Amino acid sequence: MGPESAKGANLNSGDRAWFEPLVSTLGRPALKFAYMQVQQIDVAEEIVQEGFARAWASPNTPRDPIEFRRWLYRIITNLARDYFRDRKQTAAFAPASLRSDDPVNEAERRAIDESVASALRSLTLGERQAIYLRYFEDQSFAETARILGRPSVSVRVVVHRALGKLRRQLEQSADARVAI
């Protein structure tokens, strides 16, 4: 049973009953995936809105929930890349400075492992995508590869390289704290 056979009928034919559960289930995970890439919540939300809109409108959008998810994430990946391409800020972006509207979340936010957050910002867009899917969503290498449209071996390399970068960054920040 391959992903190719999941495609076919257009979601957009008034079939909201099919689309709404997908929005409900995937809305927030998709927002986190987008936010991991662009690190600005308003931009991330715009990307996710556009992603769902394109999925709704496209005649190629798969109906199978698993395939739909891969499809949506790939749209988001492309939109994030377009965003950086347009702004010519592929690697560098401002650190997040969010205020939470939930006091519990706000307390958690203050407990952020700043060193991990900082290290993640040092990664390229593709590395952040792979790290997010692999460790934040615990996807297998095979599933990560499917979502990113790359061979599994290539994804393993990206993750391996990203882990190396993160390790160096975190060790440097630990050394800096010791020096202080």
Added chain:
Amino acid sequence: MKTSELETRLRGHARVLDAEIGTRTGLEEKLLARAVATPPAPVRRMPLVREAALAACVVLLAAAGGYGVIQLRAAHVGTALEGTDAPLPARLSYTPGTTLPAGPVQIGSARTGVTMKMFTSLRGWATGPAAKGIAGARDALLVTADGGSHWRNVTPPMSPGEPNVLIPFFLDANHAWVALAPESIRGGPQPVTATFTIFRTDDGGASWRKATPAAVEGMPSELDFVDATHGWLVIASASNDVYLYRTTDAGVHWSLVSRHPLILVGDSQPVGTLPRVADATNSGQATCGFDSFVGITFHDLSTGWTAGQCSGPVAKPYFYVSRDAGKTWNAQEVPAIPATTTCTCWVSGTAPVFTSPRDGTSLFATSSLQNHCETQGTSTSCMDEVIPRHVFLYVTSDGGGTWFLHELPGVANAGGPTLVAGSTGWYAAANLKVGSVPVETVYDGLYVTHDGGASWAPLETSANFQGGDLNFINSTTGWALSGSGAGLQTFLQTKDGGRSWHELHPVVTG
């Protein structure tokens, strides 16, 4: 800093990300409102020139199913215990781990490549339903005693808190094992467990026994048994090591056989290990990796093969053999893949399937990357597409001593060929769908071989057959599972060697 420590910190950071985003009031409503206000996009057709070019390239073959071709695992004919056509036991000794309402059921798993395995004209196993949601998918394990019309839910009695991806291995109609792995699709982080669970049955699922051995790290990804007591388990770890464990007591105890670390291009390969080479500097040199999900099969107590994926400037198959029960591995000598594929390319293989003590086949597909851009609204989106190329079959008729290479017709879809009695086999071929973005394949036709895969001839079928996973038990009787997604699958059976197919409407009886 150890890799495992780094990975733990990353998983913990997922909660931070959740807190950073906070409560997004009205998110669903906004997403839905914007989506349904978007007009449908016209179906894009490719320019005629490109269409014609693609049509001329129908020999392009697929690396399907996420860059590897899912192939149903081997029936170890000769060493396997054959099942009988006895009816199912009237009662189960446990409560199945997944609740299924009585009634129609969707055969097939969205989580593993194993969908069904029939052992006689009446008895066999299946996984299903295909998916019950995105965050909560949970496969059931099913067994039939009437050729696939009625199924009983025999999902092992795992508790709700246990990980719930089933990794099954079916030796015959009575003997099966199921390893549990963490759910791969979920919203939140979960640490990788070092203790895994394996259920085993020797009575067709009427009862299960459970073992919870400890591994160094990682999670189960593949099981393989050659008889009722001897088996192997692949453990894939997040730290990039792959471990091979072995049991000699039906899965109660497992001992570490070998460890296969990931190394970098230029590093020396530890003697006897399976190459798993990463190119950390993007140097463009060849890289290889063992496929820890569909990559291993043992033919007897000592001899086994592994397959995987290689990328690089030359199309090279990843095919290794062990003669000492998995302790050490060496490259299997095989004919080279013809240099007809555009490289840099990927070659993805699945472990051999043996249909007799002497006859086996192993499938390898090639693909390459192509950057594709298209206009969507006011912007242009680009993505790297995996372009399917050729599919080859390595065939042995001397128990794996020598292998011959044959090219398969059309484009591979999700299923590989299914062969019986060494020489006769079927293959549901597919072609590249013209104009599809991302690349899709479509069913092209059923092919049959009577010489072990050396040559394939088209076979005229009834119109309701549209390809899919195939499972034949002899030269006349087989099953096909075609399509995926809710309501789209059909479960077919043939009793005349694939010429005519009738649809089964599987139901769960309890």
